[in-house]
Amino acid sequence: MAPNQGQISNRMLTALDLRDFALLAPYLERVDLPAQFQIAKPRERLEHVYFPESGIGAVMTVSSTGQIAEAGMFGWEGFVPTATIIGDNVVPYIVEMNIAGWGYRVPIEAMRQATMESSSFQVPLIKYMHVFATQVAYTALANIRYLLEQRLARWILMCHDRLRSDEMCITHEYIALMLGARRPGVTTALHILEGHRLIRSLRGSVVIRDREGLEAFAAGSYGVPEQEFERLIGSRAISHKPA
Template identity: 65%
Template sequence: MKKSQMSNRILRSLSYQDFALLAPYLEEVELPSRYPIARPDTLLEYVYFPESGIGAVLSVLPDGKKAEAGMFGSEGFVPTSTIIGDTLVPYLIEMQVAGRGHRIPVERMRAVNNSSATMQVPFIKFMHVFAVQVAYTALANAKFQVEKRLARWILMCQDRLTADQLEITHEYIAFLLGVRRPSVTTALHILEGLKLIRSNRGTIIVINRKGLERFAAGCYGLPEREFERLLGAGANDKP
């Protein structure tokens, strides 16, 4: 397994020496839609590095209601708390769009981390970047209208799928955004009217990426720039 063959950007950001320590223990896995990576207050078994697909960190109420707190894909790893030695999380982590990836047992990950003084640096940087994303999700939910939140969410999905076409239903968008389905339908019509997207049953096609970014009006962009600053091409990718 070669570092250059990895699509996961955290794995690619490791030095060649650190990747060589980790690679023998990485297991390739399928990550189907709704695959539970971690459940609330359940002992964590693996650290996951998606190569494709999209996952979500979901806050869960005692009555079962859920809301998306953060999104991840091939740019990151989950659960992030394993890097600081934790073995439980209070939220649900699951795949939303099917993909593939690699995983490593938590205990093995801890042992590998302890064998290198530099291994943890990219992981801790990602924890910071993910915290920035969650903060901007809270800002978007509190201060932005549904159509701007939807624009941000579409952009974030496109970043992780690297495709113009997103396969997802109105019902599921409503669930992730924490709004009613009619609100999603109205927001999609607004974005279509501005010729930013096309929306069919279960499909959203981005037709004007730059326009969508401008429409998001600041609730998209800063977390993405923070990732590129700390973990983007050249940040730690040395032979």
């Protein structure tokens, strides 16, 4: 049975006009999205577009020598791979779930058919592509111009937006991989945030104590992509209560 739009929390699916959602609804397949599940691999043919309802994933760039870095983060606010909206069925990067969740997937052909049937179908999806590009741009800015502890504050805030919980099960190793930093440096940065009473760092998890303080500490590295999402797509405030 096709899901009802009112039962869905993915903000791209809820942003669709009712008639546009109806074009996609018969093809929405509920799927689990376990940690380390690869939605896309470099230059391998894509079969589906994913709309997460929970969990966190990352788009990760890969060099010819195997070096990996996080370019952007996604969760219940978005869809991946975004390249499918411009008609592409391969990407040069990895799209992977890092914190387990679940969501819906749609065959690429169904997305293309919906696009041909409705001129308005692509509008919110293309807006999301702009928002995601803005996020990638601010990740580059943070990596070059901000201290590790400020980058960490930004990254925790972005996780908080997507997990909708004050406690996040994330390890130092995972944070180091995503930030492109060494684990000892991440541990020190966590201690700095903890010393400011912004978070509590536990074994295998981080608990947010002062979100407003974290935003201030991030010093402008966080906020612009999020504001762009709300300006272009958002119709309701993000809740930080557990789903």
